[in-house]
Amino acid sequence: MSADRLLLTLSDSSDSSDGHSRIEILNTGGYRSDGRRQYELRTISIDLSPQGSGADGSASLTHGLTQVNVCVFGPREAKMRSQTYHDRANVNIEVAIAAFSASERRKRGRGDKRILELSQTLKSTFEPVIQTSLYPRSQIDIYIQVLQQDGGLLQACVNATTLALANAGIPTYDFVCAVTGGVHSTSPLLDLTLLEENDLPNVTVAVMPRSGKITLVSMETRLHVDRFEEIFRLAGEAGKVIHREMRKAVKDRTEQLVASMQSVGRPSTGADVGDNEY
Amino acid sequence: MTSASISKAEKSYIQAGLLTSPPRRADGRYLHDFRAIYLETGVAPLSNGSARLSIGRNPLDGSGGTEVLAAVKLEVENIEEQTLDGGRIACNVSCSPSAYPHLSSGALDDLQHDLTTVLHQTLSHPSLHPKNLGIIPRKKSWLLNLDLLVTAEAGNIYDALFLAARAALWDTKVPRTRSVEYKTPKTFLSASGDMDVDQDTRSGFDTRHVAHATDFELPDYWDEGEILEGRERWPVAVTLNLLHTVHFLDATLQEEASCASRLLVVYSHESPTAYTIQSMRMLGSDELSIPHLKKLIKEAEGFTRSMATSLTTKLEDEDFRRNQKAREKFGRRK
Amino acid sequence: MRPPSPSIPEKEFLFSALKQGLRLDGREFFETRPVTLTFGPELGWVECSLGQTRVLAQVDAKMIKPPPERPFEGVISIHSEISPMASSEFELGRPSEEEVTITRMLDKVIRRSDVVDKESLCILAGQRVWHLRLNVHCLSDSGNLLDCACLAGIVALKHFRRPDVEVIGEEVTVHHPTSRAPIPLSLHHNLYCFTFAFFSDTSIHPVLDPNHLEQRLNGGLISIALNAHRELCVVQKSGGVPLEPADVLRIVNVAVQKAKDLDVIVESRLREDWEGRKVEVR
Numbered sequence: 001m002s003a004d005r006l007l008l009t010l011s012d013s014s015d016s017s018d019g020h021s022r023i024e025i026l027n028t029g030g031y032r033s034d035g036r037r038q039y040e041l042r043t044i045s046i047d048l049s050p051q052g053s054g055a056d057g058s059a060s061l062t063h064g065l066t067q068v069n070v071c072v073f074g075p076r077e078a079k080m081r082s083q084t085y086h087d088r089a090n091v092n093i094e095v096a097i098a099a100f101s102a103s104e105r106r107k108r109g110r111g112d113k114r115i116l117e118l119s120q121t122l123k124s125t126f127e128p129v130i131q132t133s134l135y136p137r138s139q140i141d142i143y144i145q146v147l148q149q150d151g152g153l154l155q156a157c158v159n160a161t162t163l164a165l166a167n168a169g170i171p172t173y174d175f176v177c178a179v180t181g182g183v184h185s186t187s188p189l190l191d192l193t194l195l196e197e198n199d200l201p202n203v204t205v206a207v208m209p210r211s212g213k214i215t216l217v218s219m220e221t222r223l224h225v226d227r228f229e230e231i232f233r234l235a236g237e238a239g240k241v242i243h244r245e246m247r248k249a250v251k252d253r254t255e256q257l258v259a260s261m262q263s264v265g266r267p268s269t270g271a272d273v274g275d276n277e278y
Numbered sequence: 279m280t281s282a283s284i285s286k287a288e289k290s291y292i293q294a295g296l297l298t299s300p301p302r303r304a305d306g307r308y309l310h311d312f313r314a315i316y317l318e319t320g321v322a323p324l325s326n327g328s329a330r331l332s333i334g335r336n337p338l339d340g341s342g343g344t345e346v347l348a349a350v351k352l353e354v355e356n357i358e359e360q361t362l363d364g365g366r367i368a369c370n371v372s373c374s375p376s377a378y379p380h381l382s383s384g385a386l387d388d389l390q391h392d393l394t395t396v397l398h399q400t401l402s403h404p405s406l407h408p409k410n411l412g413i414i415p416r417k418k419s420w421l422l423n424l425d426l427l428v429t430a431e432a433g434n435i436y437d438a439l440f441l442a443a444r445a446a447l448w449d450t451k452v453p454r455t456r457s458v459e460y461k462t463p464k465t466f467l468s469a470s471g472d473m474d475v476d477q478d479t480r481s482g483f484d485t486r487h488v489a490h491a492t493d494f495e496l497p498d499y500w501d502e503g504e505i506l507e508g509r510e511r512w513p514v515a516v517t518l519n520l521l522h523t524v525h526f527l528d529a530t531l532q533e534e535a536s537c538a539s540r541l542l543v544v545y546s547h548e549s550p551t552a553y554t555i556q557s558m559r560m561l562g563s564d565e566l567s568i569p570h571l572k573k574l575i576k577e578a579e580g581f582t583r584s585m586a587t588s589l590t591t592k593l594e595d596e597d598f599r600r601n602q603k604a605r606e607k608f609g610r611r612k
Numbered sequence: 613m614r615p616p617s618p619s620i621p622e623k624e625f626l627f628s629a630l631k632q633g634l635r636l637d638g639r640e641f642f643e644t645r646p647v648t649l650t651f652g653p654e655l656g657w658v659e660c661s662l663g664q665t666r667v668l669a670q671v672d673a674k675m676i677k678p679p680p681e682r683p684f685e686g687v688i689s690i691h692s693e694i695s696p697m698a699s700s701e702f703e704l705g706r707p708s709e710e711e712v713t714i715t716r717m718l719d720k721v722i723r724r725s726d727v728v729d730k731e732s733l734c735i736l737a738g739q740r741v742w743h744l745r746l747n748v749h750c751l752s753d754s755g756n757l758l759d760c761a762c763l764a765g766i767v768a769l770k771h772f773r774r775p776d777v778e779v780i781g782e783e784v785t786v787h788h789p790t791s792r793a794p795i796p797l798s799l800h801h802n803l804y805c806f807t808f809a810f811f812s813d814t815s816i817h818p819v820l821d822p823n824h825l826e827q828r829l830n831g832g833l834i835s836i837a838l839n840a841h842r843e844l845c846v847v848q849k850s851g852g853v854p855l856e857p858a859d860v861l862r863i864v865n866v867a868v869q870k871a872k873d874l875d876v877i878v879e880s881r882l883r884e885d886w887e888g889r890k891v892e893v894r
Contacts, residue, residue, distance in 0.1 A: 050341030052376035053430045065323065070431070071376035079382060094383075099425040100325045101348035103670070107370065107425075110383065115717045120709055124851030128812075128831070143376040146431065147347070148324065182389055203847070213854035219847040220720050225868055229845050230860055236857050 004047045016063055024125050025196055026184045033062075033195055039268045041179070041238065044159075046249035048167045052143070057168020064193060065150035068157055070164035071143045076138035089135035091127050097146040097155065098107040102194075110262040119144075125206060140170060151194040152180045152220060159246060165251050175217055177204035177243040181235035183223060188231045190238050203231055207239035261270035296521055296533075303533070309526040310581070313343070314510040317589075319449040320594045325349035326503075327450030333528065334432055344438045345377075345430040345490020348446035352453070354413065354470040355421040365419040369398040371439065373428040395428065400513065400544050400557040401447075408506040410452055420452065433530040436542050440515035441589060448593045451503035474533060504601050510555070513546040513556045514589065515584040518574055520564060525574060527581065539564035541571075543578035547586045553579060618828050622700065624827055629682035630816045637663070637823060642866050644759075644821040645804075647877060649767055655794065657771030662821060664754035669791035670747045671772040674718045675698055675784075678734070678741040686733020686741040692748040692761065699753035706796050711764050714758050718748065721762050721803050728769060729798040735821045740784055742774060744797075755824040758835060762805035763874075769797055770882055801839040804874050805846070806867045812853050818863065820870070832863040834860070836867040840875035 023033045030037060040066030051058040055071035062068075083092070095118050099107040108115055122144070125275045130140065142164065144157055158178035167174055182192045182200035192202055196249040206216035212237065219228070284292075299310050313334030322328035328349040335343035341517070355366065369467040371384055371393040379387070401424065411420040424446065426439055518525040521537040539562030547553045555575070560566065568573075618626075629636060639645070645663030652658070676687065687722035694711050697829040698864050702708055707715070721727070733742040746762050746768060775793035809822035812831035819826055822833075832852015838844045844864070849855070 045702070049339055051345075051372070051430060053343075053379060053432060055376055055379070058376075069376075071374075071379075072533070073376070073379045096372070096374060098347070098427050099370065099423070100322050100328070100351050103324050105351040105353060105423050105425075113712065113716060113719075116707075116712050120712060121850040124832075128851060128853060141375075141379065141405070143374060143379075145374050145376065148322065168687065180872055186749065208854050211854065214857050214860050215854040216847070216851055217847050217849040217860060219815065220724060222725060222843050222845050225838075225842045225864060228847070228864065233857065241583075 016169075020176060023195065026187060026189065026198055032189065036191060037045060037188055038237070039190050040240065042193075044242065044245045046246065047165060048163065048249060050254040055168075057164050057166070057170070058080060058166055059163035059246070060230070061156055061163060062148075063152050063156050063191065065148055065153050065161075066156045067146075067148040068153075068160045068179040069145045070157075070160040071141070072140065072164045072168040072170065074140040074168075075135040075138035075170070076141070078137070083139060087136050089130070089137075090133035090139045091123055091132065091142065093126070093142045093144065093161075094117045095122070095144045095146070097149070101146050101149045113190075118154065118157065121154070121218065122161060125164070125176060126130060126172075127159060129172050129174065129176055129208070129215070130165065131173065133172060139263055149194065151192045151197040152204075154216075155176065155180045155191075155206075158206050158216065159242060163246055163249065167253065174208040175211045175246060176206050176245055177209055177239040177246060178204055178216065179235050179242055180204045181231040181238070183227050183231055186187050187229070188234050190234065191208045201227075203228065203235060205235035205239065207236050207243075209240050209243040212236070223240050280296070284532055284535045287534065291390075291404075292533055292536040293521060294483050296308055296524060296526060296537075301524065303526070304530070307520050307528075310522060312528040314364050317441075317445055317592055319593065320349065320600050322349040324351075325450070326352045326452070328602050329442050329443060329445035329551055332430075333434055340400050342432055343430060343570070344432045344433075344435060346438045346442040346443035347426070347427040347429060348439075349425050349427075350450045351423045351425070353421045353423065353452075356420055357416055358421055364407070364409070365422060367402040367407065367411075367422045367424065367597070369401050369424045369426070369443070370394055371397055371426045373431075377428045377431040386580055390566075393426075393435070393439060395422075396436065396542075396557070396559065397443060399438075400515075401443060403556060405554070406507050406508070406511050406513065406546065406556065410504055410507045411455075422450070431531070432448065432531075433515060433534050434528045436517050437528065437585075440513065440544065441585070444512040444514060444589060445593060447506060450506050450591075452506060452507075454502045510550070510590070511546050511548050513544045514542040514583045514586045515542060515557075516578050516585065517542050518578060520562075520566070520574075525577075538562050541566070541574055541578075543575055543582070545582040545586075547577055547583055550583070553583070616723050618825060622825065623829055627811065627813060627816060627884045628809055630811070630819070632724075632804050633817070635819065635823075636825065639821075641817045642820045642875075643871070644870065645823070646883075647763070647874065648773070649878070649881045651771060656765055656769040658771055659751075660767060661758055662756060662760045662763075663823065664752060665757055665760045666751040667757065667760045667764040668751055669734060669761075669768035670749075671744060671768045672747075673685070673742045673744050673772070673774045675735065675786075676743040677739060680738075683728040683738035684734050684741075687743045688728060688746065689743070690715075690722060690746045690748065690765070692718055692750075694750045694753075694757070694768065698750040698754075698757070701753070710757070714750075714761055715849045717805065717835065717837070718761060720846050721805055722746065722765050722769070725803060725837070727766065727799055727801065727803055729800055729807055730797040735784055736779055736782070739782075744769075744772075753824070755822050755827040756807050757822060759805045759807050762803070763878075765801055767878060769810055770799060770802070770878070770883070772797060776818070779839075780893055801841065801843070802875055802878065803837050803839050803845055805835060805837040806870055808863050808866075810834070810853055810855065814853065818859070820866065834863060836864060839870050840872050842868050 028030055045062045047060040051069060055073055057072040060068060060069045075089050078090055083090045096113050097108050099105055142161055153176040158176055162176045179190060180192050180202055182189045182196055182202035183198055201221035203219040205214060208215055224246040316332045316335055317329060321330045330347050332343045332345040372388055373390050375386060411422060413419050424443060426442060450484045475570055519529045520539050520540045520541060538596045542559040542561060544557035545553055546556050648661045651661040659668045692715050696702050696704060735741055746765055748765055750757055750761060773796050775785045775789055775794050776792040806820060808818050808820050809826050809830035810818040810832050822830060834849040837846035
């Protein structure tokens, strides 16, 4: 029972909403609605190139069709005096969900309870992970923009934030890697799509892979304790698989930067220029 | 425009550069040159039409520049008033705090509101309204939601917003609807009197369902559907940044901060000969004489025309590229 | 304004006591404060207290026309109010972090986890349904307001009885409680919420039902809502100090036992109250 396989498949679960008779979550052949196996994760793609208006670090991450952009600004001077602490940096996280990100258009303002809860959860997840005591009297702003939602929103936000912090060069104690797990009758599934998330009890678990400790658990649906234990352990394992992908992306990005530093003066190649220009 | 604060020395340096002959700009452009514009359509798969546009992005690492994401979502709407017949357009601009890292949340809200007003007033004007947003006369129509998201800003936001909006609207496909299916629930309604049949009638003319059923042979029905009627009409904006007697285009943040006023002109070019001003706005504090204004408006038409032409060419390319890709994908599956 | 954070001696005292296996109020690590439930004269009026923490919950019902998208279901709305009366930490206007947590948790525990059978609240499909309104007032915060508020909310729903209604054709008759005995709500299960606090010094044992000082000095909280049948409904550990997976599961299992114990207390208190009430109705 290892979640060790990370097959790269593109999940084409674009519209789950209407039409059709009920879609089978897990068919008799052991395949899920998007063609994945039980423990198979969706494609992760990570882009660490700069974004925003001069962000100090940024990351764009997709889990299948869920896409999140994160920009990190700071450590910089806090905007408000009341938010400066003499012994540590203040971590400020703002989440925005694009109105077109889900199949139903919905505009959520900044005061929306769900958004507030999400940013609060992320804040309390990352505050103890970031070495804030290195930057007293400053502020680290993390702006999260959700561009597409297809399940695993919290998971994507956590992973992307970790990457953006790494990209910004802000020291953290460890990676934080999150993954969602669910249970279909008695079979556990990993990395749920929106369709699965709406139908199944699901748990999001964030692990710190170096120590194997759990920093975040979030479940909002009814589930028997024994089932919970099973999926909880499994999600912990899967987090480590995600960690490998994330570490690889950070490494690749660093190698790329080192390479371009060595070739100063020569124009670097490989960037996608040209074909979209007019 | 709001976030750059520059020193007096910097300001006078930029101004002096613009006023010398020949004029000099920091990035070596001429007064009427644009930075490179990148455009991609179909970036938001859950929308009915979308585009990502960036102006002045660093070609090496993709950093910097102004970036706007635009997406159109269509919703079925019940018509309560006669005036709404034939659909409605609603525009909304939101600015990511990562585009304006120095603004407080209150200032960001104000900015969003300003941009939304300009976009909405211009694009929802009856003269531009596409004729195919109605579904069933006096019953149902499409509400077209155009959401624009500013993810990075490095000057010239209005031009970018209008270009992105035009691209997303161009890309929009209205799901085909067939109103023949509607008759069954209607008789049912009269037969059962005042009973609660609300639910039943709704599902009866859930037009998306109908559209889905008519073109079932296509792998992804959002791709198919009619384009918006009159998509050539969607306007293009140009911002003329005014400094004494000269004006220049596509200002960077620093340049915007160093000139006192700007003139935003929005033209719609239905054909090379037929064009109309859709909107015009003076931004800033300087005054402008009527003859000068007239001259500027006339000149702006030339700029928007060439922008519209090249945008259309690019959009046609994009259409081709994506259809080609879809065709190949479809072919592979078979 | 916000009161100053606990002083260093207070902090050190608490931590060294906990290290010696002692809690300031003499409880075991996994022991809650005594639960007191006081029922008011009306049905659905409950004051719940956990030690010094007190929350008042009250349910009322009225008939409304259901929203067109859900014609067969009743409506439940939760109004929670945390006024500065509960603690000087709360300010009017701007919701504090704790307030957001409590509101969201109440929403998850009472609304999203299907405690109330919403279809049983339907009187006449598409025409008339019951609208339950649950008001939660936090009277005094001495730590762990969340568990107290959830308990008060659930007990209030269990205590509440709606008037009997009769439907003949399109005609709806509401019987006064004196003429026909009011009907209890149909609840699927009893959800109880348990909050554990753990501390940044991981050698300190986690505690159940943190009191005020423990809550102020915590390094993280984990809240678990579950019923007596070993079914979890909400598990929420938002960040804070990371825990070993085994510790998380251990805490979950403690909560399982606590839910069974609490269920017995709640049921017996409700029975007592109802028995004392029957005489009045007649």
